[in-house]
Amino acid sequence: MGVNRREFLKLAGLSALAGLGANSAWELLAPGSLDAAEQKFGAFEQALTGSRWGMIVDMEKFNDELIRAAIDACHSTHNVPHIEGIKEEVKWIWTEPFQNVFPETEHGYLTEHLEDVPFIVLCNHCFNPPCVRVCPTKATFKRKKDGIVMMDMHRCIGCRYCMAACPFGARSFNFSDPRKHLDMDKVNPDYPTRSKGVVEKCNFCAERLAVGKIPACVEAIGDSGALAFGDVGNAESEVREILRDNYTIRRRAQLGTQPNVYYIIRSRGSHA
Amino acid sequence: MYDKTKIIVGIIIFVALFTFPFLYNSGKATPAPVPELSDVAKAAGKCIESKEYMKSSHMELLNTWRTEVVRNGERVFHASDGKQYNMSLQNTCMECHANKTRFCDQCHNYADVNPYCWDCHLVPKERGLPSTSIGAKIQTLVEEKEYGR
Numbered sequence: 001m002g003v004n005r006r007e008f009l010k011l012a013g014l015s016a017l018a019g020l021g022a023n024s025a026w027e028l029l030a031p032g033s034l035d036a037a038e039q040k041f042g043a044f045e046q047a048l049t050g051s052r053w054g055m056i057v058d059m060e061k062f063n064d065e066l067i068r069a070a071i072d073a074c075h076s077t078h079n080v081p082h083i084e085g086i087k088e089e090v091k092w093i094w095t096e097p098f099q100n101v102f103p104e105t106e107h108g109y110l111t112e113h114l115e116d117v118p119f120i121v122l123c124n125h126c127f128n129p130p131c132v133r134v135c136p137t138k139a140t141f142k143r144k145k146d147g148i149v150m151m152d153m154h155r156c157i158g159c160r161y162c163m164a165a166c167p168f169g170a171r172s173f174n175f176s177d178p179r180k181h182l183d184m185d186k187v188n189p190d191y192p193t194r195s196k197g198v199v200e201k202c203n204f205c206a207e208r209l210a211v212g213k214i215p216a217c218v219e220a221i222g223d224s225g226a227l228a229f230g231d232v233g234n235a236e237s238e239v240r241e242i243l244r245d246n247y248t249i250r251r252r253a254q255l256g257t258q259p260n261v262y263y264i265i266r267s268r269g270s271h272a
Numbered sequence: 273m274y275d276k277t278k279i280i281v282g283i284i285i286f287v288a289l290f291t292f293p294f295l296y297n298s299g300k301a302t303p304a305p306v307p308e309l310s311d312v313a314k315a316a317g318k319c320i321e322s323k324e325y326m327k328s329s330h331m332e333l334l335n336t337w338r339t340e341v342v343r344n345g346e347r348v349f350h351a352s353d354g355k356q357y358n359m360s361l362q363n364t365c366m367e368c369h370a371n372k373t374r375f376c377d378q379c380h381n382y383a384d385v386n387p388y389c390w391d392c393h394l395v396p397k398e399r400g401l402p403s404t405s406i407g408a409k410i411q412t413l414v415e416e417k418e419y420g421r
Contacts, residue, residue: 039336041346041359143345152342153392187394190363195391210347 046212050231052127052147053204054260055218056242057120061226067095067120070227073220074202079193081181090172090181092202093122093217101251101263111267120227122217123170123202124251124259125149131162131171140199147233147260148204158197167252168259171201232260305378313368313375320351320364331387334361362393370396 003011074080074093083089095118099106129149131140139155140162142148163171177196187193191207194200205215213219218229230239242248248262273279313319319326321333337359340346349357358364369375372395380387 039352040350041340041344042348042350042356043346044348044358047347141343145345150342154338154342189394189396192362192392192394195388206345210345 044211048209048212048214050146050237051233052231052260053125053209054230054232054239054262055122055204055215056228056239056248056262056264058226058228058246058264059114059117059119060264060266061224062120064118066221066224066226067118069220070120070217071095073216076186077188077205077208077216078191078203079178079182079187080200081178081193083176083181088173088175090174090178090200092172092200093120095119096121102249104252104254105249114265119263121168121170121251122261123149123204124168124257124261125202125204127258127260128256130165130167130257134161134165136161143206146209146231148206150203150206151200153192153194153198153200156198158199160199162199167255167257171199173199302382305382307376307378308371308374310369310371310375312370316368319368320349320355320357334365334389337361361389366396372396 071093075082075091078092080092081090098110098114098117098119101119101121125148127147129140129142132142132149135141136159137155137157139152139157141150141152143150158173160173163169163173174194174196178194182193205213208215214229218227221227228239228242230237232239232243234240242264243262246264248264250259250262253259326333337349340349341359347359349359351357366372372390
């Protein structure tokens with residue numbers, strides 16, 4: 001026998017040590033040379049950054065025209081198909097009556113001026129998003145850097161758990177090929193469509209923020225002030241100032257999802 | 273050896289039958305298609321990385337781009353020559369390679385791969401494509417079928 005047990009163990013121990021130490025030794029002597037082949041990525045210089053994006057809806061400043069403008073801007077920017085019927089419709093931003101938006105506060109004697117008023121609603125980009133918790137493929141995820149609840153359409157398997165989990169009905173499923181419901185001559189060439197069998201929702205215009213633009217709906221309502229977008233995580237931001245100056249409520253706050261869309265609802269006498 | 277003749281004849285018949293399809297088709301292989309560069313791509317002269325790299329690894333590159341853009345929010349690609357590009361199939365790749373049918377599809381069809389990129393990502397309108405070209409015809413047929421136009 002060439003090697004006895006003692007020698008074999010010594011050899012094996014030394015080899016294991018060499019194997020474990022080689023990588024760190026390499027890193028120590030020639031730092032970075034092992035990753036040299038890796039590609040480099042970055043962000044656009046003009047990108048808007050924040051720690052926790054949020055939106056404030058000022059109901060007193062909204063009117064039908066502005067609502068239409070906001071919805072149209074969003075849906076045409078993101079190639080959202082218009083499908084008739086509540087079952088198969090696809091929506092990123094839409095309207096609901098007060099009792100659907102704030103069901104817990106509804107008591108049958110609603111302030112007159114809020115009756116039949118369309119409330120604009122969208123994904124709340126919750127701080128604790130239940131849709132993210134239930135997604136089995138991590139197709140829905142919360143971006144660590146700015147809190148946007150995003151969707152990776154490449155990963156969505158269409159199980160619709162997220163739709164069941166979302167307490168705000170902010171998610172739509174593509175029951176059929178959305179391109180059938182889009183005017184393919186008028187689609188926004190800069191943004192993809194979706195395919196049949198995936199869930200979609202508002203993405204807080206992540207693709208616009210990346211190139212320094214504010215969300216399409218906020219841009220569309222102009223300087224009416226009906227929508228404000230900004231970094232709720234930054235105490236110096238404009239949105240935080242609005243939150244300081246106004247009484248704001250959030251949808252279904254008691255569920256603990258910590259929505260990042262705030263509503264200003266004034267009583268009738270307090271505004272012009 | 274018993275039944276020598278039968279065995280040898282059997283082997284010969286077997287070999288002949290087995291190799292027949294190969295011999296019959298030898299030299300008739302469809303030549304690999306040459307992807308056609310659009311005028312814009314020709315004018316640009318070079319792709320974002322070397323031709324060899326793009327040829328062999330464009331799918332890996334696109335996969336990485338997808339992850340970086342969608343999941344990590346990084347949208348700028350620093351090419352090895354230091355140039356920067358917007359990581360977008362629809363807006364960057366297809367800006368030059370605007371002739372999908374004659375650039376992408378030729379090889380994909382030949383290799384029988386069916387990337388599902390185009391289920392969602394929009395294909396630029398192929399300008400300057402003569403209406404008689406097979407590519408254009410297929411494109412129109414596909415569109416008519418899918419979108420009822």
